[in-house]
Amino acid sequence: MLSKAGTGKAQLLDVMDADKKHAVLREGFLVKRGHIVHNWKAHWFVLMPDKLLYYKYEGGRRDSCQRGKIPLKDCVLTCPFLECENRPLVFKLHTANGVDHFLEACSREERDEWAADITAAGDKLQTSDGGKMANQEEPASPRLRNIDLSKVLDSMYDVHSGIDMSSHVEQGSTYSNCFSGSAVVDWLVFMQLAGTRGDAVTLATALLEENFLRTVGIRSVEALRTAGLTQQFMDDSTALYSFSDSLKKRGSVKAETSLSAVELSGQVIKRGYLLKQGHRRKNWKVRLFVLRSEPSFLHYYDPTKDELSPAGGFSLRSCLVSSLDDNGVPSGVKGNIQGNLFKIITQSDTHYFIQAPTHQEKMAWIDAIREQT
Known part of the structure; x- marks a missing residue:
């Protein structure tokens, strides 16, 4: 018979195992291709030890109900996946039940980090079964x-x-x-x-x-x-x-x-998915932001489209960028926002309201933009 101390230890181990199953390994925006209609939509992805969950952002805030789940056990990961035209940052997950999921990151570094973390999680799942997660990048290269x-x-x-x-x-x-x-x-x-x-x-x-x-x-x-x-x-x-x-x-x-070529000619300093409030409808959309220097410009792209040209952008010369308080809704901001807000005022007095996924990312973007102004 187990002693009370032994019973308590066993219960503690059970709680720790449960916590491990619910631990968040990584989270952030990825753009996913639909199964039936092959359009691309940005979702918030959460990597767990045994699955990849994704959520929708509605009105500038993450939906509390998950929109989908990708099981990682016996999943085959292909990274890079280069068969999506004009989308070189896609990786593919082929699940054990034969479903393909196509996911796009904001940069090559982000894509490879997501792939590495998903592979590591899959490997841990397979270890208990004496196997290893299949990954099409793993075969030994030829001599x-x-x-x-x-x-x-x-x-x-x-x-x-x-x-x-x-x-x-x-x-x-x-x-x-x-x-x-x-x-x-x-x-x-x-x-x-x-x-x-x-x-x-x-x-x-x-x-x-x-x-x-x-x-x-x-x-x-x-x-x-x-x-x-x-x-x-x-x-x-x-x-x-x-x-x-x-x-x-x-x-x-x-x-x-051309003039647009000059705008896009600077060195890329930072890339990432951010939420931007529209100027007319005041709705929030996920956009891929690209910060360049010499000349200093901030451009944003619609990640749901295959177009290579930016949806908008502006020179950072004489711009003002500031962090906004998350307590309450600042003036000019609409919607049920998540937080981590900052504002950019251009030389022509156009106001851009932007949300970052985390406070750390918000401050990193503010610092990077200030260095270019």
Whole structure:
């Protein structure tokens, strides 16, 4: 028979086990594709030890009722998932009952962190069953010295399954028919031509050294000139590359300059999902905010659309940014808000009311914006 002390200890362990099952491992905004209608909607996701929950934001406040649940046991994670056109930050979860969930993060770093945390949670679930969570990024990469670079180039150049080519902006110039360094690394990992990002960088550098690829724009040219042989190719969304000039059928790189290109030419300082109040209807919507410097601009994008151009933006020159008190509803703010508010007043006296998901994120955005004003 158990003593009272032993019974108390057992009860305490049961409570601790229950707490572990309800522990929040990670939470934040992700954009999810619908199952029936393939539209994209932003939801608040909460990662638990055995499942991924998601909630809707209504009127600037999180709905208390969950809108869906993704079980993690025996789930297959694909990261990066590159089959969604114009959405390179998507990862896919394939559940044990055969349902696919497509989720998009606000940045490559956020995407990889979500994928790593979900994989770790799945691995812990499988440990008790003597297995391991399936992850399509895990197979060992081929031995790089045995790879035929010409075959890699053929796959990369393929019109249907090769790397996507698009327009990119750097220092006031728009370059067409090129791709970023991070896009190449993502593609090589996705195609299982490299098992890790490090292997992918090594493989991409070899393509560059053999003149299969060439640099585009100042950032990648400078990297080629100053970096060592093993660091020439940059796993970076701002370093641009294209196929060599001898490959013509997929288009040539052209540089064009416009006012909007100048706005978008600055270095990206910070990216993230924030809630923004509309100017006319005063409703709250999740927007992807991108902060740039030199020139200093803050742009916001509608994450539910595939468009690459911003929905709006403004120069940070002479802007005022301030934190708003969460006690009560400040003047000019509508809706049942969650909190963590701040306000930006532009040089033209336009007022932007914005909510961050946490107090820490709010202060980080305020500090980052102030540095650019």
